[in-house]
Amino acid sequence: MQLQDKYRIALLSAYAVALHAFESLLPTPIPWLRLGLANIITLVTLLLYGFRAAMVVTLIRVILASLFIGTFLGPAFILSLGGGVTSTLAMGLILSVTPRLFSTIGLSLIGALFHNIAQLVLAYILFIQRIEAILLISPFIILIGALTGTVNGVISDLLIKNLKKTN
Amino acid sequence: MNLKGLLSSTTIADKFLLSILILLSFSGILFIKEVLPKGCEVQIEVNGRLVYVLPIEDNRIVSVKGPEGRTVIEIKDHRLRVIESPCHNKLCIKQGWIENGAIVCLPNRVLITIGNHEYSNIVDAITG
Numbered sequence: 001m002q003l004q005d006k007y008r009i010a011l012l013s014a015y016a017v018a019l020h021a022f023e024s025l026l027p028t029p030i031p032w033l034r035l036g037l038a039n040i041i042t043l044v045t046l047l048l049y050g051f052r053a054a055m056v057v058t059l060i061r062v063i064l065a066s067l068f069i070g071t072f073l074g075p076a077f078i079l080s081l082g083g084g085v086t087s088t089l090a091m092g093l094i095l096s097v098t099p100r101l102f103s104t105i106g107l108s109l110i111g112a113l114f115h116n117i118a119q120l121v122l123a124y125i126l127f128i129q130r131i132e133a134i135l136l137i138s139p140f141i142i143l144i145g146a147l148t149g150t151v152n153g154v155i156s157d158l159l160i161k162n163l164k165k166t167n
Numbered sequence: 168m169n170l171k172g173l174l175s176s177t178t179i180a181d182k183f184l185l186s187i188l189i190l191l192s193f194s195g196i197l198f199i200k201e202v203l204p205k206g207c208e209v210q211i212e213v214n215g216r217l218v219y220v221l222p223i224e225d226n227r228i229v230s231v232k233g234p235e236g237r238t239v240i241e242i243k244d245h246r247l248r249v250i251e252s253p254c255h256n257k258l259c260i261k262q263g264w265i266e267n268g269a270i271v272c273l274p275n276r277v278l279i280t281i282g283n284h285e286y287s288n289i290v291d292a293i294t295g
Contacts, residue, residue, distance in 0.1 A: 139195025
């Protein structure tokens with residue numbers, strides 16, 4: 001890993017931590033419902049600097065942000081870690097298998113979907129253990145994920161285009 | 168940053184994925200209640216004694232006898248209501264149709280609850 005890459009990862013992680021922490025200040029109707037703004041940074045990193053950088057940024061973001069918020073190693077941290085890692089893996093896999101099939105928005109949707117699936121599965125295994133409660137809430141979570149995923153995809157797309165223009 | 172450039176950069180797979188997700192979640196919201204096992208039953212207690220456990224699926228009219236007289240309960244289309252009660256304030260009748268929760272008629276000591284009673288024997292608190 002080159003020095004320049006380290007700087008980039010540090011900078012991107014700082015943005016991601018800031019977004020993650022900011023997001024957790026926003027009130028939401030369901031405890032683990034999030035806008036997924038930090039996914040914007042993961043996606044931008046993935047598309048500009050590759051899978052490894054994206055995974056490093058995600059891990060740094062989840063761990064540092066949970067330390068700042070005070071949820072480190074708590075239930076919210078486990079959900080956040082599982083969701084973040086799974087969505088980064090899914091986006092990276094799709095991008096490496098079929099790089100041209102999805103645009104930034106499609107990748108963002110995949111990220112949001114897998115984030116939600118991982119969180120629902122984790123919530124079922126670790127905390128709720130009532131399949132009907134999970135099944136009842138899943139469609140709502142996936143619908144909201146589709147909407148926020150689209151918005152985040154649009155933002156990521158604009159961000160990437162602007163970054164490429166300035167370089 | 169114009170919207171046209173953005174729209175042209177989306178692929179067919181994007182639109183397909185988005186429509187599938189929205190379709191899936193909407194149909195999930197609409198149909199998941201039908202698919203799930205209800206597990207719901209109606210319990211009717213009179214004077215603290217369980218007299219009826221009925222599935223909410225069956226439409227029927229049940230009459231129970233309390234200290235004040237006859238309370239008649241109608242179960243229909245996964246809902247229930249009290250249609251006749253000897254109490255004078257008739258709060259239980261005014262409550263109308265309920266799909267979940269409970270109707271209580273204190274004067275006649277009738278307690279009607281809808282729920283998944285599998286979980287109801289877990290005591291969270293005992294007071295008094």
